[in-house]
Amino acid sequence: MKIKKFIIHNSLFIILALATALRFWNLGGNPPHLSPDEASLGYNAYSILKTGRDEYGELLPMVFKSFGDYKPGFYVYLTVPFVAVLGLNEWSVRLPSAIAGTVAVYLLHLLVKELLGYGLSFRSTKNISVSGSKSYLLSTNYQQLAMLASLMLAISPWGIHLSRGAWEVNVSLTLTLAGILFFLKGLKFSKYLILSSFFFSLTFITYQGAKLSTAIVIIALLITFITDMKAVLRKNWKIIVISFVVALTISLPAILSFNKGQTGRLTVFSIFSYPRPDDFLQKMLDQNTEKVGDLNYFLFHSERLNYARGILGRYFNHFSGRFLFFEGDYQNPKHSSPNQGMLQLFDIVLIPIGLIGLIRHRNRMTTFVFLWLILSPLPAVLTRDQVQAVRAYNMIIPLTIISAFLILVGALSIGLISGKIVSDRQRAQIIKPDILTASSSGRNFVWGATVRPYILTNDNRPYNPNDLDRQFEIIKDLFPKGCVRANIEGDMAINDQL
Template sequence: MDKKLFIIVVLAFFLRFYLLSVIPVGFNPDEASFGYDAYSILKTGKDQWGYSWPLVLESFGDFKSPLYTYLAMPSVAMFDLSKFSVRLPNALLGTAAVYITYLLVTVLQKDIKNRSPITDNRSLASIAALLLAISPWHIMMSRGAFEANLTTFLLPLGIYLFLKGLLKPKFFIGASIIFGLNIFTYHAAKLVTPVVLVSLIIVFLKDLKKFKRKEIVFPVIILSLFLTVFAYTLFQGSSTRALDVIIFKSSLGASASERLNDTLSGMPDFLARLLHNKFQVSVLRLANNYLQYFSPLFLFSQGPAEGTYGMIPGRGVLYWFELPFLIGALAFILERRLNRYFLPFLVWLLVAPIPAALSTGPGYAANRGVVILPVLQIFLAVGFVKCLSFLNNGFLKSYKRLISIPFLFFSAYLFVMFLDDYFIQSPYKTAKARNYGNLEVAYWLNENAADKDEIVVSTKLSEPHIYIAFAKKWDPKSYQEATSAWRYQELGLGWLDQMPEYKLGNYIFRPINWVSEDKDRFLVGKPEEFPENLSQKIIVSYPNNDPAIYVVTPQKHEYAKTY
């Protein structure tokens, strides 16, 4: 590893590990669920619902992909169940993604047709790695237990091994394993991975035909096994979440409403159906959602629509100083300078937003769109080279220093602004979206409430049971016995915490009704669930000191009033 690359990787490591247990603030239910499942499988070989070595995690009814939990098991075993141990795998692989990006671009750059004296293999690769290392999008997605980010390591690694396999076919084995694993990271990867792989096969079909059958048959068998297992998981519930959030499900209602308005105004029914139908609404929504992820609003200005997954709403996912690089990359593409090595990357870039575009919700979902990394940084690096070539050879050559020095200061300023926004300001901006207080109050209850105390926890806290289990390190066997009674699906419910009531040991989870509650219990809920001017309460506050959660203690107990 050369000195330049070493510095970039160290920088990436620091940006992903500094205050890892503290930032991002809070701990969302998915993070807690991945961690407790890892803990449960370590102890019993079964997940929280009692399934042995599952290929799908039922979780809260959203049926998560399992890879993150299995990756978290070693760190949970070494460091016990904690925020740090659960977040550690993502931070490590997020750092490793920077190094893999460097290796991938090194392979890619050999055939770029836009060479100049500074665009040797290491320069372009280093630029791409640096842009990923300091990427706000990648830094923020690498610091929580966010399974979507795993693909930013696995997908480029799979492509790198595939390209290496064109020279030494033994690398195809590793490529098939990595591509297979990537399918089990996140829903977006289930679509993007096969498309990218097929594009690689099509582009390099002539090269693949040169190999002997025995050199490629084993990788094909491995990949087929992964695909078979994946197909099996579709019948275990892994398709449930994808179907729940897909836009086509809600398009029928929207088209019917608009069609009704037309017919009520006197329009013939056949014309109303022609103008407003499920297909038309779905296509328009898909196109609008897709273009969101390439819009300046998302990339540079407003960024993601919500902060649940560690992002900062109101901040773009790219720096403004990367705008010229984006323009340079677009010019590179439009000049048709792409060789066959670049075609699969263009496919990756264009296909990456489709899973996010197919999903319902407010849009601008950074976690669903993160599969576009690091190919976005690779094209930005090419755009940087294009801009530098223009600066070196165009009419601006005589003004090179005059332009470069202010640009460097401007870039450094924006980078420092991001560090301030993320490490200092974000706890105040995202605490509510990040479920701040849920884990803190669970730790407080574990320390202060006796096992014989009856504790009612409001389901307004969002999957409160998983925080209790996480903080208490609840015995997995006991927990699995409790989940056998949580039959939310038999009630026609999509989520566990939609049940009217469910129990875990001495904990009862349901909405709080203050008027009818037994005041000799612990009552835990949102401030709006309690009357004003309560004296017997503990307040768990957000970082800005606004109340997040109230704990109303039994009258026989006395505790400090704030936490």
């Protein structure tokens, strides 16, 4: 009985503890070693710590050159204090992302409670129905949906995987959640809009793809809450101006990077950089006795139509069962856990029905969640990859809220068959098994889908440099100096130290 009371009264603490365990346990050993991008982030942080310059000698840059790419530098500077304390290793490089992933769970809890103020008012008696055929008389509060949403994010394979590596997008998502939270608070107390613009603009100097993903979130917010923003503009236009200046100042390095050609691999990965080869197009036209400019060409074979097909195909790929529930990022296996979808398998039931339920409850909360969901794959679909779990990472938040909504309504429905209003204690008893079940799923996930596959297979990551050094140590006395060659990711290198 005491354990039950403890779980009921400390649910948020337990969820945060679970999220922390899933993101921090054996962080230095799983994944088994640093990827090239992680090593670059760590080395640049170490170089900034020791010299104030990056690996190319640039003084305190805000955009870092790495492997032919240009990365916004906020993650590097976040890593510096951890490198100073822990040294340059896997732990220090990955800690900023792991911390951000845990903080995101708490921020989602706060965000859902704030969103509910603009939507389903659970503080008073309401009629809620998923299918529309039945309505149940409910009396509940904000805590339950917020709690379930944070729990679903805590055990999400997508969130866990990207929190256990030095992924800038994970930090960017946490900053985005903070930006949304303070935006909603700013509609009531306008001074919070300054904080909102601060966090939103930080995403631009954290992750390259945030230039589009954050813009999508801001557009969805403005569309949904345009009436509230007009009221703020009439009463406190100075706050809006200050917020804009703050955002412009912080985002300036990202804006200037476009003029300097430091757009990273945006051009390389853009779908528009890969038109059909001329010989392929000509062969296709010859087979159909067509010419460029003909009506048939315009209707069926034009380059614009080809791009449209590619974009639409990629868009729907990100909502496919293969991507979300069964295989994950099948085009880039290192972006997801082996033999695991981006979400939990039970979400295959929760998300479609929960989405129907949210659509039927039309209000500003559900409008924003729906807009965010349908727009969030855009940063991924404009690239050459068929699916891209990193660029589509913002999908995780609306999908998590939708899953939590169905769990809540389903749990309440179980206790409301007789049409009676359920007390807070009874509702807690109904929802508690869902929490325990999800916690068990999370526990199994960290071994079955995160730890064990990484231990058994290492195909998705380059060879561990530490293991390479140990192999050289074994053979260095057997060969003359300078004669050993190692093929690392296709590049021949001479070990002059042998």
